[in-house]
Amino acid sequence: MIKIHPTAEVLTKSIGDGTMIWQYCVILSNAVIGENCNINYNLFIENDVIIGNNVTIKPGVQIWDGLTIDDNVFIGPNVTFTDDKHPISKNKDYELLKTVIKKGASIGANSTILPGITIYENPIIGAGSVVTKNVSEGATWFGNPAQKRNKN
Template identity: 60%
Template sequence: MIHNLSDVQSSNIGYNTNIWQFCVVLAKAVIGENCNVCSHCLIENDVIIGDNVTIKSGVQIWDGITIEDNVFIGPNVTFTNDKTPRSKIYPEKFLKTIIRNNASIGANATILPGVIVGEFAMIGAGSVVTKSVEPHTTVIGNPAREVKI
């Protein structure tokens, strides 16, 4: 289901995926099956989203970001793709960020460019992830650091 108040330019949307109102999905984006993209999200062109992914409201997924299967992205998570952003000055290529299978990212977390979040990793709400996160690890804080739970 694609809500009639969204702007979905991509034809690469999997079966049983819901895209709610006020979303923009650019033409080259790929979104898998059985995903839920909540309202007020933006998904750029060089983006791959796997199957069974939940993206809560207020998330922008920029060029260079890959989200694998069964991932949860909480509300207002912020992804970045340029370590030295300047107005009207773009890198030749954006850094790649990968969120691996079954990872979860809590509300309002910030993910810096070039980071890999490992399988089954958990990013606590409000954390700032400045470096890659190992599989099956929970990180919290600013900068995000591993905690045992």
């Protein structure tokens, strides 16, 4: 059973069974959301978005066009995904860069993910990190800019 809070504006019909969408979410019509997801309150999800199964997205996150999130991903509160390397108002040269978050990734609160990045399977991104390049599989990354670190 899909649960959608009455304050959420959900325009998509592509939502998997067992997904919960909390208060004050806006989800546009072409977004695809998998099964057993926890879409916390105060989120915005654009059209060209695919979210896999068993994904948790905490409050205050915007999921922009061109973002794919695979299964079993955790996205902490206020993670910021960007969609333009050269943001200016009314940019006529805007180029949509695809961002991919692979299976099992965990992204800590208040991290910023630049556009066109791939975060490979099962890494941990520490809270407050600024991810400026691809993140390797199974690694721990943190800092500004985020770098691969040893687990302690």
